[in-house]
Amino acid sequence: MVADRPLDQLGAATIGRAVREGRLSAVAVIEARLTRIERLNPRLNCFTEIMGDRARAEAQAVDTMVAAGRDPGPLAGVPFGVKDNYDVAGRVTTAGSIINCAHPPATVDAVLLQRLTAAGAVLVGTQNMDEFAYGFTTENAHYGATRNPHDVQRSAGGSSGGSAAAVAAGLCDFALGTDTNGSIRVPSSFCGIFGLKPTFGRLPRTGTFPFVHELDHLGPFARSVADLALIYDLIQGHDPGDAACSDRPADPPVRHRLDELRYGTSVAVLDGWFRDLADPQGLAAIDAAAGILGATDRITLADAGKARAAAFVMTSASGGNLHIESLRSRAGDFDPATRDRLLAGTLLPAHVVLQAQRFRSLFRDQLAEAFRHHDLLIAPATPCPAPFLGQPTIKVESRDLPTRANIGLLTQPLSFVGLPIVAVPVANGALPIGIQIIAPPWREDLALQAAARLERAGLAQSAVVEP
Amino acid sequence: MIDEQDVIWLARMAGLEIDPAFLPGVAGNLGTLLAQAALLMDPPIDPLVEPAPVFQP
Numbered sequence: 176m177v178a179d180r181p182l183d184q185l186g187a188a189t190i191g192r193a194v195r196e197g198r199l200s201a202v203a204v205i206e207a208r209l210t211r212i213e214r215l216n217p218r219l220n221c222f223t224e225i226m227g228d229r230a231r232a233e234a235q236a237v238d239t240m241v242a243a244g245r246d247p248g249p250l251a252g253v254p255f256g257v258k259d260n261y262d263v264a265g266r267v268t269t270a271g272s273i274i275n276c277a278h279p280p281a282t283v284d285a286v287l288l289q290r291l292t293a294a295g296a297v298l299v300g301t302q303n304m305d306e307f308a309y310g311f312t313t314e315n316a317h318y319g320a321t322r323n324p325h326d327v328q329r330s331a332g333g334s335s336g337g338s339a340a341a342v343a344a345g346l347c348d349f350a351l352g353t354d355t356n357g358s359i360r361v362p363s364s365f366c367g368i369f370g371l372k373p374t375f376g377r378l379p380r381t382g383t384f385p386f387v388h389e390l391d392h393l394g395p396f397a398r399s400v401a402d403l404a405l406i407y408d409l410i411q412g413h414d415p416g417d418a419a420c421s422d423r424p425a426d427p428p429v430r431h432r433l434d435e436l437r438y439g440t441s442v443a444v445l446d447g448w449f450r451d452l453a454d455p456q457g458l459a460a461i462d463a464a465a466g467i468l469g470a471t472d473r474i475t476l477a478d479a480g481k482a483r484a485a486a487f488v489m490t491s492a493s494g495g496n497l498h499i500e501s502l503r504s505r506a507g508d509f510d511p512a513t514r515d516r517l518l519a520g521t522l523l524p525a526h527v528v529l530q531a532q533r534f535r536s537l538f539r540d541q542l543a544e545a546f547r548h549h550d551l552l553i554a555p556a557t558p559c560p561a562p563f564l565g566q567p568t569i570k571v572e573s574r575d576l577p578t579r580a581n582i583g584l585l586t587q588p589l590s591f592v593g594l595p596i597v598a599v600p601v602a603n604g605a606l607p608i609g610i611q612i613i614a615p616p617w618r619e620d621l622a623l624q625a626a627a628r629l630e631r632a633g634l635a636q637s638a639v640v641e642p
Numbered sequence: 643m644i645d646e647q648d649v650i651w652l653a654r655m656a657g658l659e660i661d662p663a664f665l666p667g668v669a670g671n672l673g674t675l676l677a678q679a680a681l682l683m684d685p686p687i688d689p690l691v692e693p694a695p696v697f698q699p
Binding site: 483484485487488491499502503507511514516518519520521527529530531532533535536537539580 | 652659664667674
């Protein structure tokens with residue numbers, strides 16, 4: 176217990192502070208989490224590998240530093256996991272496939288993992304995902320489906336579903352995922368936790384397995400905005416190993432500025448595509464958020480549907496190209512749901528792909544125009560709460576659409592142009608649903624501050640779920 | 643409408659040989675992709691609009 180709260184309910188910042196100050200043992204925290212993982216992971220299937228030995232050794236090292244009067248960092252002893260497309264030294268990065276099992280083990284940790292370890296955080300394992308991150312449900316033919324802690328018959332979302340479900344169930348206190356078309360925001364929505372997809376190029380992807388080079392983002396999941404901001408502060412910064420990583424300096428820490436959303440910040444609700452395709456629960460969540468943030472304006476991005484189409488095309492073409500050799504030599508080893516889409520992507524005419532790339536420039540300009548008039552935009556994160564595992568269709572605008580291809584309808588147009596977005600959980604139904612707070616490029620701070628306001632107002636809430 | 647013969651022909655152009663068992667799934671997905679791509683063709687994009695891949699020499 177710390178401050179009369181059970182260990183399972185503590186978040187990253189609280190644990191880090193208590194361990195750093197010598198009030199809590201890192202080893203005790205890790206043992207508690209490993210015990211919880213042992214108890215609940217068979218039910219949820221969040222982890223592809225549980226790294227008890229590494230976690231215990233790292234936790235012991237943290238406690239030794241504290242005992243010696245040295246500072247282990249603000250995440251001292253905080254248990255976290257990474258999606259299975261992050262390199263972990265000594266381990267093959269499967270990216271949710273069996274294709275990659277032929278690769279040699281990673282020799283070093285991914286750069287973001289290194290930064291977190293340097294801040295005292297303790298890796299407890301790698302987490303399940305859709306094969307090669309190509310999906311929104313984490314139903315993986317090789318490693319099984321991850322189950323949603325709110326209802327184990329339902330999807331945790333994807334593709335970072337193992338990471339999101341683990342955070343929601345308290346198997347770890349934060350996690351790192353990736354988001355190409357919505358793979359942080361969708362599982363955040365379904366699992367009822369916070370997620371951050373930063374600006375494209377903000378965080379280095381060095382040491383992660385790619386999906387779509389021109390759309391891939393990395394980012395954290397957590398159960399509070401304070402934790403999300405703390406982690407974000409600690410993982411920022413250029414790395415030359417990622418050609419797309421910006422060399423702009425890291426922003427000043429945002430965790431100390433979360434209550435500084437200035438009076439008069441102009442927030443608009445995204446209308447049209449983003450309201451038409453949302454269900455009543457998502458709309459109610461947006462309307463409640465709009466009330467708290469004073470968002471009275473509505474704006475329509477006329478080409479949101481085209482942006483989604485362009486993201487769809489680029490993803491298939493780029494992913495197909497990335498895997499062309501394996502598609503030639505061992506197509507039968509892919510998850511069938513991934514394989515057929517990647518194969519189709521290899522057959523697209525070049526002019527179609529280039530048209531999508533050129534449209535990307537146009538849509539970026541449309542968003543820039545929107546941000547000339549407003550500081551932030553808000554929209555639902557998913558067209559519905561978590562569907563059942565294996566559910567073939569979801570209802571969108573009274574139509575039954577294929578589940579896997581359409582869960583990302585509301586996320587894809589926005590990651591397509593690389594905007595920073597915080598996914599915020601709203602518990603306004605039997606299952607949670609997420610909303611997106613969308614900021615101009617490089618203004619993660621604004622989106623986090625708005626998320627913090629929703630959290631303080633009691634609309635955005637995330638607590639450990641007992642599945 | 644994309645049929646399996648279209649897929650076989652396109653795959654040959656791409657240097658791929660696709661298992662016949664996969665053809666229906668690939669044809670279905672390619673049809674979906676081309677339907678999405680069609681949304682991007684009308685109206686035409688100004689020729690001066692540049693693509694936006696990431697490349698820094």
